[in-house]
Structure formats: structure tokens, C-alpha cells
Amino acid sequence: MADDTSIQHRISSLIDEEHQLRGALQAGAISVDEEHARLREVEVELDQCWDLLRQRRAKREFGENPDEAQVRPERTVEGYIG
Secondary structure (H helix, E strand, C coil), X not given: CCCHHHHHHHHHHHHHHHHXXXXXXXXXXXXXXXXXXXXXXXXXXXXHXXXXXXXXXXXXXXXXXXXXXXXXXXXXXXXXCC
């Protein structure tokens, strides 16, 4: 299981990829469809990373083992109603 630091590094990497995708689109290196498809994947993975980080912090706060936190499926993390 990943630790908080590696999850945060992955989040940073995904955010960098978002910026690179937008730049590639502006430069004409990729199509709008390619950008949208990959951005969707990146956004889902970002949501999963943030969710995992929140789970780990909550478990730690309540005296549970943060390593028991699991990546939840896209359907779950994308279905949150704020």
C-alpha cells in the first residue's frame, strides 16, 4: 500500500500531466478528443488519489491503520454528492 508521501507525489504528477495535455492541445500535438479522453482518465485517478489520502487521514485520526485504506472504484469516487 502506498504511503501519504507517494500518494501526494502521484497527485502532483497527475496535475503536471493535466498541464502538459493542455499545452499539447494548444500546440496542436494532440487532438481535442485525445486531450479529453486522457484528461478524463487523469481526473478519475486524481479523485481516487485524493479519496485514498482522505481515507488514510481519517483512519489515522481515529486510531486505525491507514494502510488498510483501499483505492475505491471510479463509480464510487465519481458518484460523491457534495
